[in-house]
Structure formats: C-alpha cells, structure tokens
C-alpha cells in the first residue's frame with residue numbers, strides 16, 4: 001500500500017497503523033520537507049504523505065534508458081540565511097555543488113542529481129509516497145487525511161503544501177478561508193523535453209537560453225558533472241518559456257518534442273544527431289507568476305491547519321523552503 005525511497009523512514013509502521021501524529025504534512029516537496037524537518041527538530045511526531053512515486057516534488061530527476069534528466073528545478077540560489085545554511089550543510093555532506101550556468105554566473109545544484117537536495121532534507125523523516133489524499137476532514141477532534149480507500153492518518157495539526165489549485169480543492173469544505181487564499185495564486189506552465197542522444201557533439205559546454213525563441217533553459221546534463229556518472233551520458237533537457245508553454249499547452253507531446261528540437265537546432269546552428277530516447281513532461285503548475293498576498297490567511301481559524309508552498313512566496317525553491325518553515329511557525 002505504501003512506499004518511500006527514504007531508507008531512514010518507517011513507512012510500513014505508518015501504513016499499518018493510521019495512528020495519531022502531532023503533525024501531518026501533505027507533500028514531500030521542498031515546502032513539506034522544510035516544515036517537517038523543523039517539527040521533527042522540535043520533538044514532534046511527523047508523517048509526510050505524497051502522491052508521487054518519489055519525494056522532492058518539482059525538484060526532480062528522471063532516469064530513462066540509461067540517461068538522467070533533471071526535468072524540474074534546474075538549480076537553487078539562496079538569498080536568506082536559513083536556506084543558505086541548509087545548502088551549506090548539504091554541500092558539506094556532498095549533496096550540493098557549484099555549477100557554471102553562464103559565462104558570468106555560478107549557481108548551486110544537487111549532486112549527483114537535483115533530487116539529492118530533497119533526499120538530503122528527508123533524512124530520518126517518516127514519509128509515505130504514492131498516497132493521493134482526496135479528502136481532508138475533521139476526525140475525532142483532529143485532522144484526518146483520507147485517500148480513495150478511507151482514513152490514512154490523523155494529526156493534531158496539519159500542513160498542506162500541494163500546488164494552489166489542488167490545495168483550494170482539498171480545503172474548500174473544511175477551511176474555505178484557506179481555499180480562498182489558494183485561489184489567489186497563479187502559475188505559468190512549462191513544457192519540458194528530455195532527449196537521450198547518441199553523441200554530444202554540438203551541445204556546447206554551457207546551458208542555452210533564449211526567451212524570445214521560447215527556450216527558458218536548455219541543459220546538456222553532462223555540464224553538471226565532471227565525474228563519470230549517468231549524468232555524463234549525452235542527455236539534453238530543454239524547458240520552454242511560460243509564454244511558449246501556454247501557447248502550446250494542448251499540443252501533442254510528440255509535436256512539442258519536434259518543435260523544441262527545431263528551435264534548439266536553429267539557435268545552436270548544429271544538428272542534434274540521432275535521438276535514442278525522448279520524453280515530454282507538461283508541468284501545469286511550474287513557476288509562480290502571482291503569489292498569494294501576504295495579508296491573506298495562512299492559518300485556519302481553529303489554529304489546526306496551515307498552508308505552505310512556493311505559491312505563498314514566489315517562483316523559487318528557496319521561497320517554497322521559507323513557506324514551509326513559516327507554516328510550522330504559524331502552528332506553534
């Protein structure tokens with residue numbers, strides 16, 4: 001019934017016993033992990049629940065036919081001290097490193113893959129993946145999370161970190177004031193294509209971007225690594241801009257692959273060569289364009305449930321991290 005790729009967690013116990021937790025967290029993306037980490041450090045008994053196969057949410061890495069693609073967030077940057085401190089710890093543990101993204105800019109990335117950042121954050125947390133919560137309701141004076149088969153777990157308190165539209169739907173009946181906050185956020189979509197190539201000639205040594213042409217970032221994955229790893233296989237991840245993605249939202253994935261390959265080749269002036277494997281992923285809620293205003297409610301009227309997610313702050317991983325921590329502070 002459950003699974004988690006976090007070896008330090010005990011999903012089986014949580015699965016067999018839908019017991020009462022101090023805190024239930026919906027979502028094992030950066031916001032959920034940040035909130036859960038803080039609560040655990042505070043001595044709380046916490047369970048994270050996520051519908052995805054793997055933790056990390058939009059900070060994700062996909063492997064296909066021997067190629068590895070970072071098809072969600074491409075890199076992280078820290079403006080505040082809390083996130084900078086997390087990155088420093090992850091760096092010391094070998095899970096974060098510098099990456100030259102352009103001639104004059106160095107950013108930070110998970111290593112060996114982007115997912116290694118959320119994986120680092122998840123150490124020791126109890127996480128249950130592949131469980132889609134379909135209803136949140138009061139249950140015995142607490143907050144109950146339900147899936148299609150019934151009650152999954154109960155919590156004295158809960159934090160919801162699903163993207164805004166999904167949060168609005170889940171909370172419409174139980175906490176309409178928070179559903180209303182979620183209704184105020186907006187995102188751009190992002191078509192992302194992943195290409196496993198026969199050769200790496202012509203890919204260049206830096207990511208490519210050209211907003212006017214529709215490419216937000218095209219990343220030869222081997223530019224992330226100077227060691228021999230699956231990321232060294234000639235894999236190319238191309239992310240379209242929000243405007244291009246919106247314009248092609250309903251296109252067939254094969255058409256999207258063809259179009260973005262053509263744009264890449266026009267910009268680089270070189271053919272991609274033989275494509276061994278390809279895939280397209282349409283992120284409907286990719287980057288926040290309008291965050292919910294800070295004056296809108298983030299804590300339920302009874303103090304039992306708080307909302308978090310990048311859509312309460314802005315379009316970057318750091319803002320998801322900050323929102324998760326703030327949600328926990330609201331509950332205290």
Ligand SMILES: Cc1cc2nc3c(=O)[nH]c(=O)nc-3n(C[C@H](O)[C@H](O)[C@H](O)COP(=O)(O)OP(=O)(O)OC[C@H]3O[C@@H](n4cnc5c(N)ncnc54)[C@H](O)[C@@H]3O)c2cc1C
Pocket residue numbers: 026027028029030031032049050051052056057058059071072073074075076077131132133134161162163166190192239283285286287308309310311314315316317318320
């Ligand atoms: C293509 C793309 C490129 C990006 N590039 C960058 C970048 O380079 N730098 C940067 O800083 N940011 C980037 N971002 C943004 C960044 O990835 C996000 O801001 C951040 O990861 C959001 O984290 P979160 O925890 O708020 O949400 P999410 O990561 O979306 O986590 C929410 C989680 O909730 C789960 N969930 C939802 N509904 C349910 C349910 N009903 N039941 C159970 N689980 C549920 C989901 O499975 C998901 O894991 C990018 C995003 C995308 C998509």
